[in-house]
Amino acid sequence: MRDLRRWLGVGLTAALLSGCGAQAEVDAGHAMTGTLLDPPFTVDGATLTTADLVEVDDGSTDWVSSPYSLVDDTDKKLTLVFFGYTHCPDICGIVMSTMASAVSRLDADERSDVDVVFITTDPQRDTPELTDQYATNFDADFIGVSGDLRTIIDVAKPLAISVEQGDKLPSGGYDVTHGTQIVAIDADDEGIAYWSEDVSSAQLAADLQHLLSE
Template structure:
């Protein structure tokens, strides 16, 4: 299943232009496709205090990654609410094939316990990651998430600017070829996720 999803993500990149759709018989695809981004294997720390790598510990066919912070007043709650709502629109089968990972950009305040409480408000299955800000920035950079270019917070973390608030899809080959901007609705997320998983089955 994971191998097939690689081909699907590549196919989407070839057939769906940025924010565009495929043929008339295909559902509209809302994500933005791009050349493959590298996903680094360097581990961070999950909410149980264990190492977690976006390469070695992502075992579902589709992993959705968002970089943000728990004290974010607007964009982060909006995106996380949209993702949580999108999963409720999926069938149990589709839902079981999707993993959502939230990586903090404010590790001084976002301890594993703080992240767990925050994510549980959206979905108890969501994974939260924290670690040294330099490591977070290193992992974010190849995904075109510019943590260190955002506004620096008093805690030492970073508030992402409007160009680094995307949700990134990681395929089975540990490459990212699809992203969604912060204005993507839960219905649009759900439609795209279903399209990717359906073509992979």
């Protein structure tokens, strides 16, 4: 059974979201499964860190870290953002798989207009390299991002995502409580929509196609 605090954290986030988002609506013949936000979420542009495995001069590969910002580096028409951690025992992998399946349903032009960003909520264990490996295991084009925990919390907060390190587990590790929504950021650096953790890949893909067509 999941830690009670995880459900409390998710419940708090849902309560925050319900106060600032218009409910799913029918627009131009499409019934959104996700929630359109009016007004949109503000996006914090603080600097985090990503890493890429690149080929170096001798033909081998090495990790190269670079700064990443949800404002400066989200140039696609849509950027999907999900906060989680690589040691997550359940929901993170499910949501990541859903996003991977959803973008695979898009055609080539639509796919080129979408980025997917996984931001760790457990940077003590999730280095930029490990976070990128985790993200790209679901899709080679996914982006893994780590950074200072305080900065991650500050970036998550205006997106109505709560992040908190929990108590130690009997195994010696610890739980991490985090909101489980997927948030969409548009090219104007505004959070325009969100989806709950139980959205299906077909529903998410249909919503993305609708948003991309506008």
